[in-house]
Amino acid sequence: MRLITIIASLAVLALLVVLPFNLKNYGIYILSLWMVYSIAAMGLNLTLGYAGQVSLAQAAFLGIGAYTTALLMKAGYPFLFGFGLSAGICFCVGLILGYPALRVQHHFLAFVTLGFNALVWLVFRNEEWLTGGTYGLMGFPRPSFFGIDTTNQVAFYFFSLTIFVLLAVILWWIVRSPWGRAFQALRENPIRANSLGVDIRRMTLLAFAIGAAYGGMAGSLFAPLVEFIDPQSFQLNTSLMLLLMVIVGGSGRFLGPVIGALLVVLLPEWLRFTEGMYLIIYASLVMVLLAFCPSGLIGLYERSVAALRARPSGSRGSEKP
Amino acid sequence: MNRSNENVLSVCGISKSFGGIRAVDDVSFDVQRGEILGLIGPNGSGKSTLFDCVLGQLFPDSGEVFVNGNIVTRKRPCDLNKLGVGRTFQMLQVFSEMTVLENIILAGQEHRGTLVSRLFGQSDAGLTEQADEIIAFFRLTHLRDHRAGSLSYGQQKLLDTAMAFMAGPRLVMLDEPAGGVNLTMLESLKERLIAFNEERAATFVVIEHNMEFVMSLCTRILVLANGAIIAEGTPEEIRNDPVVIEAYLGE
Ligand SMILES: Nc1ncnc2c1ncn2[C@@H]1O[C@H](COP(=O)(O)OP(=O)(O)OP(=O)(O)O)[C@@H](O)[C@H]1O
Numbered sequence: 054m055r056l057i058t059i060i061a062s063l064a065v066l067a068l069l070v071v072l073p074f075n076l077k078n079y080g081i082y083i084l085s086l087w088m089v090y091s092i093a094a095m096g097l098n099l100t101l102g103y104a105g106q107v108s109l110a111q112a113a114f115l116g117i118g119a120y121t122t123a124l125l126m127k128a129g130y131p132f133l134f135g136f137g138l139s140a141g142i143c144f145c146v147g148l149i150l151g152y153p154a155l156r157v158q159h160h161f162l163a164f165v166t167l168g169f170n171a172l173v174w175l176v177f178r179n180e181e182w183l184t185g186g187t188y189g190l191m192g193f194p195r196p197s198f199f200g201i202d203t204t205n206q207v208a209f210y211f212f213s214l215t216i217f218v219l220l221a222v223i224l225w226w227i228v229r230s231p232w233g234r235a236f237q238a239l240r241e242n243p244i245r246a247n248s249l250g251v252d253i254r255r256m257t258l259l260a261f262a263i264g265a266a267y268g269g270m271a272g273s274l275f276a277p278l279v280e281f282i283d284p285q286s287f288q289l290n291t292s293l294m295l296l297l298m299v300i301v302g303g304s305g306r307f308l309g310p311v312i313g314a315l316l317v318v319l320l321p322e323w324l325r326f327t328e329g330m331y332l333i334i335y336a337s338l339v340m341v342l343l344a345f346c347p348s349g350l351i352g353l354y355e356r357s358v359a360a361l362r363a364r365p366s367g368s369r370g371s372e373k374p
Numbered sequence: 375m376n377r378s379n380e381n382v383l384s385v386c387g388i389s390k391s392f393g394g395i396r397a398v399d400d401v402s403f404d405v406q407r408g409e410i411l412g413l414i415g416p417n418g419s420g421k422s423t424l425f426d427c428v429l430g431q432l433f434p435d436s437g438e439v440f441v442n443g444n445i446v447t448r449k450r451p452c453d454l455n456k457l458g459v460g461r462t463f464q465m466l467q468v469f470s471e472m473t474v475l476e477n478i479i480l481a482g483q484e485h486r487g488t489l490v491s492r493l494f495g496q497s498d499a500g501l502t503e504q505a506d507e508i509i510a511f512f513r514l515t516h517l518r519d520h521r522a523g524s525l526s527y528g529q530q531k532l533l534d535t536a537m538a539f540m541a542g543p544r545l546v547m548l549d550e551p552a553g554g555v556n557l558t559m560l561e562s563l564k565e566r567l568i569a570f571n572e573e574r575a576a577t578f579v580v581i582e583h584n585m586e587f588v589m590s591l592c593t594r595i596l597v598l599a600n601g602a603i604i605a606e607g608t609p610e611e612i613r614n615d616p617v618v619i620e621a622y623l624g625e
């Protein structure tokens with residue numbers, strides 16, 4: 054099983070490396086967008102899927118990261134500085150946003166985080182001197198590394214892919230460490246976890262902070278990818294979309310948000326031929342999936358693997374007279 | 375009041391009310407090192423509430439709690455656990471989506487290293503061997519890699535109890551460990567608690583309704599009724615105490 058996982062991961066990685074050479078610019082752009090949203094969704098998956106803390110504010114962190122990076126790059130700072138600072142700022146803001154979660158949970162927490170998203174959006178829109186208001190920000194260059202300019206779509210794609218893989222490995226490390234177990238315990242039964250020495254206050258705050266930092270780093274990539282940012286991109290809609298990615302892919306499953314993001318980004322493109330019907334088909338698919346498999350696409354996959362495994366012994370059992 | 379270090383736990387004048395109900399009413403007692411203390415009383419007499427007040431799950435309205443002579447009133451449950459106090463709840467509480475092994479490792483990992491070293495260290499915090507020992511001790515080895523949620527109620531109850539022992543606690547407080555456990559398992563549970571008490575010098579406070587279990591396990595018993603201690607003594611004394619019999623029979 055382990056070997057299969059490794060081989061499958063390598064195969065996917067190989068595919069991701071050769072794919073851009075067979076796609077037009079727009080296709081490569083969509084793939085890069087997938088990477089960026091995947092990073093944000095992976096962060097949300099840590100907060101929500103692993104640690105069980107509802108957050109409708111991931112788009113706010115995406116925005117904070119994007120604006121921070123764009124402003125710094127416009128001021129002439131290197132991209133990596135903006136990237137690091139975005140992660141740092143979002144980590145701290147996420148920590149603060151975690152405090153309400155120590156008092157309220159579930160739908161109450163959803164509303165608190167939703168309010169935060171609205172607040173951040175208002176700052177983006179109203180503080181024109183800093184953010185350009187509704188006109189947004191543009192005119193920041195794409196980063197270049199070791200003489201390789203990422204203005205080229207393929208170059209930027211590989212740049213996003215590298216960061217995506219790096220952040221995925223780090224997150225994987227976190228969730229398989231004792232921290233991951235503590236996060237899961239926090240989700241399943243905070244009272245019992247507390248009685249076993251898990252500092253649930255600290256773990257709740259960390260779950261928010263790390264998830265937010267991932268949102269910030271995604272935003273930091275988002276800005277140079279789209280090359281123009283405005284408050285519109287970081288509305289509640291986007292938070293809901295990121296939530297959808299996590300849920301559809303499989304919340305609390307490591308690859309869930311990546312699969313979910315792929316679906317949410319690609320499906321509109323694939324369904325383009327249906328024109329007006331697109332949203333209807335899309336919404337129906339999501340409803341059917343979640344009604345029959347609340348654990349998302351990864352859950353659906355796990356379930357079918359389990360069913361395939363169980364079949365031989367099941368049929369033997371039914372042969373009994 | 376004697377707060378010498380021989381007292382693993384000292385409870386001094388704990389009271390707790392819910393609205394008009396005085397669930398725990400000025401309760402004081404000491405638990406000595408190596409003791410197995412039973413806590414019995416009719417339903418609703420305040421046993422679980424007393425546990426929660428002692429263990430930081432609830433804040434008492436008044437009174438103080440000492441562990442090994444140090445004041446711990448109003449400390450959080452996780453801090454108490456780090457001081458070497460393990461517990462179970464009356465309602466079964468295992469992490470049903472984790473395996474038995476993961477449940478046990480979780481119960482010990484927070485006692486290993488620091489927050490940072492837990493992030494960068496081994497994923498089992500170096501606890502697999504010790505966890506396997508505890509799992510074997512509670513005879514759950516054949517279920518080691520099963521999801522806790524897939525175990526029978528009695529098995530989950532054993533796992534729940536086993537978790538309270540993982541961190542090598544000095545004091546373990548168990549709320550109805552025998553509830554829902556079948557007779558054979560009950561015997562081995564008792565056997566194991568006594569073994570733990572003798573081999574590892576653990577001190578116990580056990581709430582239990584199963585009289586036979588309590589009487590044969592404990593060295594001393596406290597009886598609670600309407601939130602107050604009405605009797606204290608050896609199992610033999612308690613069994614024949616008319617006050618206790620009346621508390622259980624008359625209402
Ligand atoms: N959270 C709560 N809110 C209000 N009342 C409570 C609460 N918890 C306990 N009580 C009340 O406090 C009293 C003592 O309850 P407690 O659970 O401590 O009893 P117990 O001795 O553990 O009973 P049992 O043997 O049935 O477990 C009861 O009258 C109960 O109704």
Ligand SMILES: [Mg+2]
Binds near residue numbers: 421
């Ligand atoms: Mg009780």
